[in-house]
Amino acid sequence: MAALPQYDWIIALISIAFCGSSFGNGANDVANSYATSVAARTLTMPQVGFLSMFTEFFGAVVLGSRVTGTIKNNIIGLDRFRGTPSTLILGMGCAEFASAFWLLTATKIGYPVSTTQTIVGALVGVGIAAEAGVSWGWKDGSVSQVAASWVVAPLISAVFSAILFGSLKFAVLERKDPFEKALKAIPFYLAFTAGVLALFITVEAPGAPSLEELGAGIACAIVLGTFFGALILAYVFFLPYAHRRLVKKDTRIRFRHVVLGPLLWKENPPIFWPAKGDEVVIDYFARDVPAAGNEDIEKQKTENSADKGEKLVNDTPAPLSLEDVERGKTAVPTGVEQYERKPEPEERFLAPTAHLPIHNPQRIWSFIKYFFLQGVTRDCVTHADAQLASVHDKAKQYDNRAEHLLTYAQVASAMMMSIAHGSNDVANAVGPWIAAYQVYMTGEVTEKGESPIWILVVAGFLLGAGFWFMGYSIIRAMGNKLCKMTPSRGFSCELGAAITVLLASRLGLPVSTTQCLTGSIVGVALMNLDVRAVNWRQVAFVFSGWFITLPCAGLIGGLLMAMSLNTPQFGQG
Structure with missing residues (x-):
């Protein structure tokens, strides 16, 4: 039985805001x-959509903390609310609404x-409006530490990722016969990745001991044990698979066949469910922006998107048929270099039935497909931007097969980062709801x-659903818009960010995965030894988002709280 049943309507509203957050x-x-x-073409959007549903749900439900701090980072004091607990319900509701509104707006x-x-920004606004104490000074989780992380986290992450990519670049990718060097090195990179990520999950799991509490001996045992275990598995299972697929160029082989291990060394191994097709490895350096220097490219930009391949269009474009629209073809003037772009969801699902009555079953079905699939069928790799093309042209191209070997380590690191996110950041949405619900019940x-x-x-499901429907906006912003992304670069970025978060945990600094990854991407891009290999305009855009998040969320939360506390009531003056 609830102790404060008169506020059940506020709990209902907070629950809606919790879903949005x-x-x-x-x-x-x-x-x-x-x-x-995604930007490196290692995974497709549909693949990431399904993976994120699993990894986020697993992280939130299996590893998520069963005991959640009611006030994130103790950013505001609770003493102000002890005399009037119902005010805390109101404050947490305002913070949850502010968080949901800003996250959805920023994503869009x-x-x-x-x-x-x-x-944190939303809680600061609520705390100021409620005249509660706000933690401004330099201590764990304070506002000043949050602000400092805008610079510190990206810089540290950039250094680690640059070192990782530098080791790949000079020891493997730029050596004579880079593919042979990559085959010899990949077991060690896979093992190193496994070791780092094992420690990352161990330390970052809610309720787990910090590195200080864990001790150097146990930490080393975790890393070395995982390293040598992964190294043995890589030699026994991964190397035969890589040799069969990339050296023998057996087009029947897919990653599911890695379980065959030593059997793949045979001349004619027993392959189950052989794949069809003649492509062994995709081209990771296929141009994902039009050629630089094309002055009219912005005028020719359409809503379609591309996977790979370029062509010159004919002098006079012919009218397009329905089939052309479905394939993503567009009519453009003479001499403009254009991608054969796969269609955006609007063309793929809505355009073919646009001429039908709105009540027609085919058109209704097209709306249903569009609603559920539009978020994972958009092109997040290619960008019709001539200025971005000049940035990508500064990135050196490496052996395609050597790049492919690193896709497996990249997928593993991305999944581990996502699981860690689900386990940790679920508290950002759950915390205010738990605080309000506890007061409501007790x-x-x-x-x-x-x-x-x-x-x-519920939170784990919504984390995955949020990416499924709207994640494409951030995939575009954090991928090839910042620099040219390839598997070797993407792997270095993800692992460098994970190491930075580990170090920050050791030092007690509140860093954001977003900021670490941004710094990593810039650091790796600068390893091209050309500052023009970074799209600094996009970097400034991303940084501005960090800068305005705290005040925007705080302003929204504070205004909601101030208006709620000072709203005139019936029967009172």
């Missing part, structure tokens, strides 16, 4: 884990923002609150 968290932050994998604009800093203000398993299930 979890959805926005998934749409914005989940995309960061997979952005480089394309701002990759920190969900942690969003809820009538008392508490520091900690038990998280019912069902709320973690």
